[in-house]
Amino acid sequence: MSQRTLAPGWYTFVVTNDGQARHALDIKDPGIEEERTETLDAGESANLTVTLSADVYDVYCPVGNHRELGMETTVGGRAASTTDDGADGY
Numbered sequence: 622m623s624q625r626t627l628a629p630g631w632y633t634f635v636v637t638n639d640g641q642a643r644h645a646l647d648i649k650d651p652g653i654e655e656e657r658t659e660t661l662d663a664g665e666s667a668n669l670t671v672t673l674s675a676d677v678y679d680v681y682c683p684v685g686n687h688r689e690l691g692m693e694t695t696v697g698g699r700a701a702s703t704t705d706d707g708a709d710g711y
Contacts, residue, residue, distance in 0.1 A: 625696045629674050637666040647683040650676050673697050
């Protein structure tokens with residue numbers, strides 16, 4: 622998973638399991654409750670809508686040892702900009 626810097630706000634993560642093993646998406650920050658999708662079988666999709674602050678969030682697959690296998694990243698960590706022109710695609 623690649624890292625992404627996001628401004629605070631509402632985001633919907635569209636999660637599609639393109640693999641053969643079961644997967645899920647978990648977003649965790651010490652200051653909020655854990656947010657996660659249901660566990661997805663191969664070919665299944667789910668949406669996860671969350672409100673992110675300027676904090677950095679751990680994003681990972683909580684199934685089995687997938688996180689230890691490298692299925693993790695971070696998102697967030699950028700203050701909102703009043704001059705954001707949306708050029709980053711979100």
